[in-house]
Amino acid sequence: MTVPEHFTRFAAIDWSGAKGHRHKGIAVALCEAGSAAPELVAPPRGVWSRTDVLHWLKAQADTPLLVGFDFSFAPPWIERKAYLPGEITPSTARAFWAYVDADCPDADLGAASFLERRRGAHFYLGARDGAKAQFLHYRRCEAAYNASGIGRASTLYDAIGAAQVAKASFAGMRLLHHLGSTIPIWPFDPPPVHGALVVEIYTTVGARAAGLRKGLSKLRDSHALDAALEALGSGRHTPLDRYDDHATDAIMAAAWLRRVARTPELWQPPALAPTIRRSEGWTFGVL
Known part of the structure; x- marks a missing residue:
């Protein structure tokens, strides 16, 4: 490149x-x-x-x-070969952005309702959704970042707490679409x-x-x-x-x-394979 x-x-x-x-x-x-x-x-x-x-x-x-x-x-795809396992969704990021946007009536490109309708099945929004550990799935770039010692990336399936990035990320996918x-x-x-x-x-x-x-x-x-x-x-x-x-x-x-x-x-991150490029993307600055 x-x-x-x-x-x-x-x-x-x-x-x-x-x-x-x-x-x-x-x-x-x-x-x-x-x-x-x-x-x-x-x-x-x-x-x-x-x-x-x-x-x-x-x-x-x-x-x-x-x-x-x-x-x-984008959410993780490589780990489980699906963004939302059990739900029929696209397998590439651009198509998934369109999928999210089509299912979000929220104001101003918001996406909170997308997560709320899938709480417990895909997203953790509180104790009644079960053990948080079962929602901890990561993209390959997030795994690389977590292994680097620089910091700790949050999973897009955890939608509660000050450190969560889920709501912002799904709203961002609507903007990208x-x-x-x-x-x-x-x-x-x-x-x-x-x-x-x-x-x-x-x-x-x-x-x-x-x-x-x-x-x-x-x-x-x-x-x-x-x-x-x-x-x-x-x-x-x-x-x-x-x-x-x-x-x-x-x-x-x-x-x-x-x-x-x-x-x-x-x-040119070493781990950025074509499948990752299409499905999950990468965070600029992470090797």
């Missing part, structure tokens, strides 16, 4: 699967080539909706933008020679690259954020009105993405 070298703009999006139309948990940070710190992108209507993010992203399609989302682009062919999505699509590209990221990978230790990767003040940015080759940030995990994660991740965007091995 050829390493893309045309990107001069880098964005990271801290995502949300919360119910409703506006989500304080969404933050978009953007930076240009060079060393200037990423800046938060102002939401068009005060607080981001997922639909607003979709529209913003589509408007960037022809720009040299590499953008990372912090949700999982509606994005369609407007922007390529790696690794399901090859990187383009011009224009934008979407990748999946873990903000924790950027935090480790910035020197933050396990359990201390959340930045909640200006000094900590500037120190992390400096470690990533970035200048000081413009002071924020509020320092929350969403804003600081997005800013730090955008700086990290700029720093590593031309690293050849990140575009």
Whole structure:
């Protein structure tokens, strides 16, 4: 695979699967080539909706933008040869995104009802669903990440608790479906020679690259954020009105993405076989 070298703009999006139309948990940070710190992108209507993010992203399609989302682009497929064993579903990620979208009446690209209708059968939403251990299935990239010692990925079948990524990820799959062919999505699509590209990221990978230790990767003040940015080759940030995990994660991740965007091995993970590429995808930055 050829390493893309045309990107001069880098964005990271801290995502949300919360119910409703506006989500304080969404933050978009953007930076240009060079060393200037990423800046938060102002939401068009005060607080981001997922639909607003979709529209913003589509408007960037022809720009040299590499953008990372912090949700999982597909559930595990390799481990059990099915996304939802016992339920007839597609076996490729793009077709599965369409399957999820068609079964979600939720507002603003939400997907909570998709999980709630399948609780106990596929998703863990509480003690009455049985032992959580029976829901712990992982993609191959998640298994590689868990083995790396960098952090611990959550399974998409665990939909309860502060660390869960299930609701955000299934909402994200709806966004990817509606994005369609407007922007390529790696690794399901090859990187383009011009224009934008979407990748999946873990903000924790950027935090480790910035020197933050396990359990201390959340930045909640200006000094900590500037120190992390400096470690990533970035200048000081413009002071924020509020320092929350969403804003600081997005800013730090955008700086990290700029720093590593031309690293050849990140575009060619050793375990990224064709079947994984089609069905599960991969998290950029995990080897």
